[in-house]
Amino acid sequence: MNLYEFEAKRIFADFGIATPPGVRITRPEELRKIHFGFPFTLKCQVMSGGRGKAGGIQFAKDLNEGEALAKKLLSMTINGSRTESLLVEPKVSIARELYLSVTLDRARGCPIFIAAAEGGIEIESSNAIVTVPIPYPYQPYVARDLARQLGLSGTLFNKVADMASRLYRLFETLDLDLAEINPLVVTSGEDLLALDGKITVNDDAMARQPLFRGWQASHMVDLPERERKSKMLGLNLVELDGNIGIICNGAGLTMATMDMVKNFGGQPGNFLDAGGGSDQEKTLQAIEIVNENPSVKVILLNILGGITACDEVAGALVEFMKRNPKRTLVVRLRGNNQDIAEKMLADSGLKLFPDLEDAVKEAVSKAKVAV
Amino acid sequence: MILVNKNTKVIVQGATGKMGAAHTKRMLSYGTQVVAGVTPGKGGEKVPGTDVPVFDTVREAAEKTGATCSVIFVPPYLVLDAGCEAIDAGMSLLVVITEGMPPQDTAKLTSMAKSRGVRMIGPNCPGIITPGQTLLGILPGMIFKPGPVGMVSRSGTLTYEIALALSDADHGQSTCVGIGGDPVKGMEYPEVLTAFNNDPDTEVIVLIGEIGGNAEEEAAAFVKENIKKPVVAYIAGQTAPPGKRMGHAGAIISGGKGTAQSKMKALQEAGIEVALTPREVAEKVSKLRSQPVHR
The missing domain is CATH 3.40.50.720 (NAD(P)-binding Rossmann-like Domain)
Known part of the structure; x- marks a missing residue:
């Protein structure tokens, strides 16, 4: 789950990372109550990146200009992401900018610091970055190593090392995938300030983080409706442009089935992994949600039952066909309790394919004649 | 094994x-x-x-x-x-x-x-099986047969699909290791590949990968340097859109990196046979077993 900038900054402040004094507004009139004077910065609160380039950050020199800008910014959609609110902050005098983040490095299998002696950069494409793996349990010397590699000295060395340690504590305590300060500003008074921040909370850890309880629904605003609904049901749905709806058990097999559909000349309409061990109810929910997609002409269900029982799937199919007798289904069923499933479906007229390639070819040819 | x-x-x-x-x-x-x-x-x-x-x-x-x-x-x-x-x-x-x-x-x-x-x-893995001997985890034992193919995979059910294709073509397996679909995990490809390379029961290695991260690219480089036995690879997710998590926590193309195409290219450049369907994995294994290639 990605957080908005204003949320990330509140969390930074709780961990002793200084941020500019800011006020979040949802109506232009609220600017009148702001106490820190002019000029100030208005920043769109959106989930997408590329906000600055898209004009989502503006400066106002007085209230009139501020209100006009606020009205415009509040209605902005940036890269498909609607502006949730505005964060208003006093303009900061910048002596220097840095980049600082903590994330998990999947190749090394441990957290790492990523930093750069310049800020506001596209970190993926910068070649001036410094990375330091973080051993467990954490000790602050790792942050001092980082500060040294950034070429810092004196007071700034200590201040940056201290902030990096705080950022790591936050990252570990709240189970984050990413804690990023970009830019980390050195003010003309040699103080550090997190001018912009990004936090990604790990989805699997959210249930043990009381701070984020109930946040999920309000942070999935950019997901298409059916994908959001699936997520709430515990199903993994990703919608695509084609007309063959795909449901499998297991992520790898679902991707492989999509690839085969494409290789045999069809167009996958979605990825839906119903997960291992899904029962009749969950399988039925999965088929129904794919069926709701108006572009889908044919539903291809591919179940290789290891921990998933084929009879549970057959039960879901019987119920689905009762509700939707006209829908074209192509079903591959093999594995655990396959014989029971075959008996349950014997009278349905549904042909069962034991072989995946045959099922995919059938789905592709049916999709071509479907209107 | x-x-x-x-x-x-x-x-x-x-x-x-x-x-x-x-x-x-x-x-x-x-x-x-x-x-x-x-x-x-x-x-x-x-x-x-x-x-x-x-x-x-x-x-x-x-x-x-x-x-x-x-x-x-x-x-x-x-x-x-x-x-x-x-x-x-x-x-x-x-x-x-x-x-x-x-x-x-x-x-x-x-x-x-x-x-x-x-x-x-692991975590998030189906476990490990040495067919005919022992099974630790949740793999469906009836799909596997004893034989000379060593399998290593990031996926569960896709591994069963490929094992089924191999078993149907009479290519049994020495051991099959599901290393799991999470971005951070225990054993990675190189460790398992090395074990298969040293295992007298294994003739051919099947490597099953998917989008996300660069473990397959690293495995390709590792095979080129260290593995003497022939390797057949299969990569899932050629049709996966960028930026979307495809079920597994680790299966995501981010910043244009971790695509199936990049992995397949790296594997091919390392002299590894890359199959496009599970059945083709079995066909390539048949070919390699009848005319072994030495690297």
């Missing part, structure tokens, strides 16, 4: 839960020597539906049974604790089946395992 055989003595942590109990029974019926279950507070009981004794701690279970491996089925937030307990009790191999373990917990557990010289498979 690698890592496990018919003599391997196995503990199941979380054996009295629904998943744990069901799979303990399946493992026993496959022939796995499951010698103990561990559930705190249930010491003295039996794993439901079996004669396998349950202990309160891994240490006690290990002392009483001489087990060396633990298969972990406990809920996601308890895996770190359970894994550390198993390492401290002297287990040499952990197989973590649980899905949804927070990755920072995984990083802590793998760091402890490494420092103690303990091997760990």
